[in-house]
Amino acid sequence: MSQHHDDHPEHGHIKLEYQPALPIPNGKLCLWLFLSTEIMFFAGLIGAYIVLRFGAPTWPSPHDVHLSEPIGAFNTFVLICSSLSVVLSLEAAKADKAGRAKFWMFVTFVLGLAFLGVKGYEYKEKFAHGIYPAHPHGLLYDKPDVYYASSVKVALEDAAKHCTTQIELVDKSASEIAEAKAEIEEAEEAKDQEAKTKAEEKLAAAQKVNEEAVAMADTYRERREKMELLRDGLVQWNTRAATQNPNPVEGQALMDSIAYTIQHPHEDEEELTRLVEEKGTLATKLAELEQAEEQDPQEIALVKNRLKLIDYLTADDAAILRHGVNHTYDWVDLPFVIPSGNMWASTYFLLTGFHAIHVLVGLIVFAVALPVTLGVSKATFIEAAGLYWHFVDLVWIFLFPILYLF
């Protein structure tokens, strides 16, 4: 309601005028209504993350999931800068300085793009480390249990199979060379120049494949041997020992050992000392098994594999033990364990994904506004776009600490 003094003061009373609206433009009102629903939407998401995170028995640290705090802080700074630039664009538009308004709008657009670029880089890093929001791409397991051991075994067998395929290329390409040579001879006899050219091309291709296969054959044999050794000496040995152990804590420790050897570095000497002690025990056991009247060839083979694995893990100053199989070899990606890692990945990708979608929508709005003359007539539009953008910044203000620093 507003008060207006009557044009005729002799009447001596106040005339009231009814206003059927809030004292703001309709567009701005609608945007605020939309933002109030957005507040509830993101509160639900962030609240769900916090409740899940603090209700979980364990949660990965940023280091575990390859999150970089400085990158997160940089992205926060980028969004703060963009919030400033959009408000400066609004002030310039209000002063009818269209050129300056457009400049600040363009700066906002570029900063938004930079934010999304950094976010894209972060996503790429997660994917490169086998962290996805869900299977089938994800290599992430929550717990080193029999399901994990089984998936590691399958991955090792697949890697060994791939090595076998590469080794077989030597023979396959050799037979293709022989075939191509025979075709060349036939074509020469038949004086068929076209067939001869085709056969020569085939020969050249087969020779190239053969050269590469021969050069890599020893490497693939060595890799296959390592994969089979890890399968038999680590996964199968530990799984069998864990299932036979009546003490669940000891059993779990054996399963944990698989996960640690695959992914986590042993930064102390304890595991090395333990393996050296185990080697001594097993050597004695092997001697006993070989001297027994009724020999158990399967058990002997298992113990021999385990001994070989210990030698392999403790070789070169225990390099594999110190860095983990996945970190030592870039040619293999084995499933790994991050306790509560899948829950982390789901919440991280959901929160940052929805936020990134909002950033993208903001960028589309700015892209639409940029070609237009951003004078005083467009001030209300810029204010509405700015309000939305500030809200996006607000959400990130809360996402940064809870995702990167908690």
Next chain:
Amino acid sequence: MSSTGHADEHHEAAHDHGHGGTGKYWLVFLALCLLTLCSFLTYFEMWHNAIPVNVSRAFMMAVSVSKALLVMCFFMHLIWEANWKWVLTVPAAMMAVFLVCMLIPDIGYRTDYYSSHRWNHTPQPIEPNLHPSGDARPAAQPGH
């Protein structure tokens, strides 16, 4: 005059009073940068060693709320808006808090009701130096 025309007039009038110039926006920007730096301090080892984790988290949340208030009050101009702002923001904020609170009993306290069988499938921290030994005992867990 139409209602929208009135609204525009009132709106322009409100915006012409009380917040001219861009100096305050630069000051707010500077404050936001400093506050971001404050929350980033918690990343460093020195901070971890000196400050308990719960205090650190409370500090981060206080910093975030301060930053949010600065953005809302100055960049979103709420400090200069009329009383309609409460009509839109307060119910939404209350509902947001309510949404979070509703998740706590079933989701936040979910492990309080886990059976021992469920605990077998629950992620636990990996103990790098927990090796089979004669005196190892199963850890007592809720739900047992």
